Amino acid sequence: AQKITQTQPGMFVQEKEAVTLDCTYDTSDPSYGLFWYKQPSSGEMIFLIYQGSYDQQNATEGRYSLNFQKARKSANLVISASQLGDSAMYFCAMREGEGTGGFKTIFGAGTRLFVKA
Amino acid sequence: EAQVTQNPRYLITVTGKKLTVTCSQNMNHEYMSWYRQDPGLGLRQIYYSMNVEVTDKGDVPEGYKVSRKEKRNFPLILESPSPNQTSLYFCASSLWGTSSTGELFFGEGSRLTVL
Numbered sequence: 259a260q261k262i263t264q265t266q267p268g269m270f271v272q273e274k275e276a277v278t279l280d281c282t283y284d285t286s287d288p289s290y291g292l293f294w295y296k297q298p299s300s301g302e303m304i305f306l307i308y309q310g311s312y313d314q315q316n317a318t319e320g321r322y323s324l325n326f327q328k329a330r331k332s333a334n335l336v337i338s339a340s341q342l343g344d345s346a347m348y349f350c351a352m353r354e355g356e357g358t359g360g361f362k363t364i365f366g367a368g369t370r371l372f373v374k375a
Numbered sequence: 376e377a378q379v380t381q382n383p384r385y386l387i388t389v390t391g392k393k394l395t396v397t398c399s400q401n402m403n404h405e406y407m408s409w410y411r412q413d414p415g416l417g418l419r420q421i422y423y424s425m426n427v428e429v430t431d432k433g434d435v436p437e438g439y440k441v442s443r444k445e446k447r448n449f450p451l452i453l454e455s456p457s458p459n460q461t462s463l464y465f466c467a468s469s470l471w472g473t474s475s476t477g478e479l480f481f482g483e484g485s486r487l488t489v490l
Contacts (some may be wrong), residue, residue, distance in 0.1 A: 303481035349417055361406055361425060365418040
């Protein structure tokens, strides 16, 4: 069954340090996309980064990078040089069925990140 | 401004009183979806739509209905709300196709309380 697992309910990081948020997934579909979204305390959902299952290189977007290990089925988010504004809930998500036209997206339970000054 | 608009943002209702949460997007996106967010469970997909008149169930469709009569609108209908439908609801849309990563654009959320 399709599943996204985020094993860290909460994490602390010192400002300016890097932090890795874990995400593992399970799917039998060979074609899928992996996403990370940020939810600040204000509640909106913000797209951060995308990795396609056939992409050879890890995705990067500014201070965000996705450490994609396909064989291990992991898609960890790395935030470099943490800022106070990075304090938020982070969700890993997977969209399956891209090869067949399906578009079901599932989310993990989330990791709440606290950045300390 | 490109956006997904949900209404109402906050609603308190009583068990059994039919309600509709509207969702509209101005980005000409084919794909639209509804999620509910509950503590410790992340976001769970209720229904999604690939295009006009094309809808499909997500993981938690029980107690909900949707329709997609126009490309821009995707209302969520609770015919007979129950307390276990108390939640934060998000509508989202995205492009569909190989030319897009298909990231979701979310509305601001609708907090629903069923007494």
